[in-house]
Ligand code: ATP
């Protein structure tokens with residue numbers, strides 16, 4: 001796998017070179033050829049008869065996002081959502097949200113609700129002027145069973161009573177063909193009778209399965225009589241205890257696509273070897289009169305892998321269960337709830353999806369792409385403010401000589417340097433202001449242009465000050481920096497620029513600065529391609545969060561939750577969705593202003 005370089009400049013999406021997306025070519029070709037032009041739509045998922053009785057489909061293409069409701073969605077799913085819903089939008093079609101809920105044990109209403117919220121947050125909807133398309137695969141268990149019986153009756157499926165171990169052993173491998181099951185040659189009537197017994201609860205869990213009868217010697221192992229149905233006495237979140245047999249994913253998925261009249265069924269590359277079975281199954285069901293042409297076609301693209309990020313539900317669950325993070329919505333998690341809480345925007349995720357396109361090559365995308373997308377999304381939108389993350393007081397010792405008896409001196413700045421319509425922010429200069437601890441050095445290093453004795457800097461939007469020294473505690477630690485104001489240098493007043501300085505620093509006054517908690521994040525994993533080692537824990541970055549107490553200027557001091565702001569010099573921040581209140585502000589840093597990842 002190679003790692004593509006992050007885009008060097010931050011370009012708005014529309015000016016960027018159009019990224020490679022072979023799926024667009026596929027759809028455009030199909031639209032031109034009219035492959036799906038004469039489809040009927042029965043108003044919802046259904047068999048050939050239902051759609052035949054429907055109306056010409058107003059949707060030019062139908063795609064779907066088919067999550068299993070067994071966990072929280074992550075950044076990889078966001079890619080899939082943006083791709084499927086985005087293609088539907090761009091080509092006059094619809095995208096269905098389908099819960100692939102054929103696995104009774106792991107699924108939960110909590111996840112269903114979470115996924116719906118995630119899709120809408122990303123800016124997409126299963127409800128459109130062309131109809132509302134929210135479906136559950138489990139609503140079609142009746143059809144799936146009917147299809148299974150029809151295949152069995154036609155001699156295309158059989159009940160296998162070998163143990164799971166025997167089935168595995170007899171499947172063969174890449175070099176060895178499989179061995180036919182001793183149950184493979186039962187008559188269709190015998191098999192149908194057995195299948196009904198399975199359905200009616202006459203047999204123990206795991207004692208037998210229904211298998212397709214294809215070819216035990218196929219070079220494609222997925223065609224060596226794949227399992228279609230298994231016995232599992234488990235309560236299902238939608239169908240309750242109605243069924244004790246459940247369809248396998250590989251059986252249910254193509255059927256669901258066909259019932260929903262999906263045109264382009266997009267999945268990740270791991271499913272490439274499943275495509276022959278997908279086509280085999282649907283063609284057989286057309287032959288049996290249950291489905292009709294045109295059938296959906298499966299296309300595989302490379303999944304999104306982001307450096308320093310794991311996108312496997314199982315591994316994410318491990319992080320939560322072993323308390324390496326605070327929960328599914330921990331701002332360091334690549335879950336959509338985590339990323340949202342961290343401050344990433346739906347717009348940034350859409351940009352990332354667009355810019356990474358759709359290809360057939362498995363690559364790792366540099367995490368910097370995400371931060372660049374975030375900056376591109378927020379640059380024009382986020383109000384600016386000043387914040388001090390690691391505060392130390394700066395005492396302006398000649399205050400009275402310059403400002404007399406006044407307690408403060410009003411200052412202001414634009415909320416956004418290029419968007420005057422966003423208004424002005426006001427704050428006050430005062431005899432004591434907070435500055436960053438590292439903006440002072442008693443003995444300057446080479447090239448250092450901020451505060452050191454004898455040096456002058458501008459307090460941004462304020463005055464020029466000249467450093468005169470510092471105060472220290474008994475241990476020699478600096479407790480305050482001392483400076484004098486250079487008269488007649490206030491920003492925006494005539495002659496303010498006559499005194500030249502090399503450094504400008506940000507500050508917040510002790511008079512109106514608001515104390516806040518700031519969560520500063522670093523990557524959760526220390527290795528660029530995590531998930532490969534034996535232990536996930538060994539790959540974690542032990543310093544992925546630093547919490548500081550700082551000060552922000554008043555314009556950022558009483559924000560509602562989930563408000564994004566750019567703190568000058570420090571990056572993009574968001575008020576935490578969970579812990580923030582206007583009275584006790586908590587900010588999460590989404591990302592810094594420049595890419596620090598390379599260093
Ligand atoms: P996980 O392996 O994390 O459990 P999954 O693929 O099993 O993920 P599903 O709920 O089945 O999770 O996924 C729903 C859709 O999202 C599928 O179509 C899947 O291909 C797609 N998807 C999952 N991960 C990625 C990824 N990293 N990049 C692109 N698409 C993805």
Ligand code: MG
Nearest residue numbers: 067068100249
């Ligand atoms: Mg899956």
